[in-house]
Amino acid sequence: MASKNKxxxxxxxGGCGGCTLSLLNTEAPSLFTALADIGIELIWHPSFAEQxxxxxxxxxxxxxxxxxxxxxxxLEGSVMTGAAGRFHLLPDGQSMSTLIEQLARRASQVxxxxxxxxxxxxxxxxxxxxxxxxxxxxxxxxxxxxxxxFHTASGLPVVxxxxxxxxxxxxxxxxxxxxxxSLSAADLDPLGRPRFYAxxxxxxGCDKNEFYEFKASATAPGQMGCLMEHVxxxxxxxxxxxxxxxxxxxxxxxxxxxxxxxxxxxxxADPGHGFFSTPQVAGFPVGLPTDMPKAWxxxxxxxxxxxxxxxxxxxxxxDRLTVPPSLPKKGKA
Ligand code: SF4
Ligand code: SF4
Numbered sequence: 001m002a003s004k005n006k007x008x009x010x011x012x013x014g015g016c017g018g019c020t021l022s023l024l025n026t027e028a029p030s031l032f033t034a035l036a037d038i039g040i041e042l043i044w045h046p047s048f049a050e051q052x053x054x055x056x057x058x059x060x061x062x063x064x065x066x067x068x069x070x071x072x073x074x075l076e077g078s079v080m081t082g083a084a085g086r087f088h089l090l091p092d093g094q095s096m097s098t099l100i101e102q103l104a105r106r107a108s109q110v111x112x113x114x115x116x117x118x119x120x121x122x123x124x125x126x127x128x129x130x131x132x133x134x135x136x137x138x139x140x141x142x143x144x145x146x147x148x149x150f151h152t153a154s155g156l157p158v159v160x161x162x163x164x165x166x167x168x169x170x171x172x173x174x175x176x177x178x179x180x181x182s183l184s185a186a187d188l189d190p191l192g193r194p195r196f197y198a199x200x201x202x203x204x205g206c207d208k209n210e211f212y213e214f215k216a217s218a219t220a221p222g223q224m225g226c227l228m229e230h231v232x233x234x235x236x237x238x239x240x241x242x243x244x245x246x247x248x249x250x251x252x253x254x255x256x257x258x259x260x261x262x263x264x265x266x267x268x269a270d271p272g273h274g275f276f277s278t279p280q281v282a283g284f285p286v287g288l289p290t291d292m293p294k295a296w297x298x299x300x301x302x303x304x305x306x307x308x309x310x311x312x313x314x315x316x317x318x319d320r321l322t323v324p325p326s327l328p329k330k331g332k333a
Contacts, residue, residue, distance in 0.1 A: 006071035006179050008035075009063060009103065010045040010113075013088055013096050014123040014132045015077025019114040020047055022165035025248050026172060038176040040072070057092060064102040072178060073107035075100060075135055078116040078123035079145040082131025100135075101145055108152055109178050110135065111159045113171060118160035118192065119266035120144070126270070134160070136192070140266045157185055160192035164263035169245055170197050191266065193239065202235035202252070202260045203289075205243035214308040215301050216316035221276060222257035225316025229285055232276050233259035236289040240264045257319075 012020070026034055035042055044051065044059055051059065062068040080087040085095025104110045112135045115121035119139055123132035133144040136158040142148025151157055159178070161170050174194050177183035189198045203212070211217070211226040218225035227233035235243075238260050242252040253260050261275045262268045273279050279286040288297050311323040 005039050005041040007043050008040050008072040009043055010074045012046050013077040014080040015116040018165040019076045023168045023171055026168040034172055039179045070107045072109045073103050074111045074113050075117045076113045078120050078132035080130040080132050087130045108154045113161050114166050115162040115164045118162040122269045162193055162264040197241045198239040200241040202238040202240050202242045206254050211316050214312050215304045216308050216312045219317055222319050223317050227259040230278055231259045232278050234262040235260040238262040
């Protein structure tokens, strides 16, 4: 029996639109084919809509007052609550934050797409003059626009697909699960992120793992060595599957030579230091793997450094593999 398509409304507020740009990198099938295949009707998106402004405003009003049903609401970008919401006004003078709240309370499923919509993200960094918050979080703390601990009528909290930007696969997989009513609160981690990607670490599958094991470190972005010790990599603490689910069919921040800045975490935008630097105490990085006692890390690190093969040490500070692994000596397997 054919099931009814779910009606999805996509809104953008305080953000850069990068999550939509990332989503457009969906390939084989394309984004719109994929949405149709998983049973979603995209009723409006500010970048893709064919409706006129009047038609769009009329639609938003009908959805907000309940005269048209709304299954899924995706918000991209933070909610700017400063100055009583006047940093983002609709053409009719209503604040966007008011509309978002009305729609969230109508929708059966509410999805924050990107770290800004989930927690405030880059938009809330620094002095945060616009009062940017996430839908149900302000940074690490429940709160945000909806007050914290929000649930839809169907009992689901806000689904936080955090990431800056989000991987198109994270968004489509989440939407597919929601469209088939196969995502429950138990499938979200304590920060509301879908566990299928948030229960993994960026460090898993990084092609710099041999360098990490021997603590053979890069000293600048673009070098082959591990970027944790000197270049700010937080891949051992970052909850995401970026090195096992490639981006654009190619790789990740790490394969591009950049450190992971933990963009799926609520407060990633305010690290208290430059993104490309690693704060250290007594020569050891401050941010260590979350589930490893510091004393073990220090002991293992010291041991590893004393056993680093020359090949690994030399390649670590070069921008391409220069010293190849040696062949077994003749007569040995
Ligand atoms: S560069 Fe980062 S993600 Fe890669 S091995 Fe080092 S710590 Fe792990
Ligand atoms: S590797 Fe880290 S910074 Fe890059 S997208 Fe993944 S979680 Fe974000």
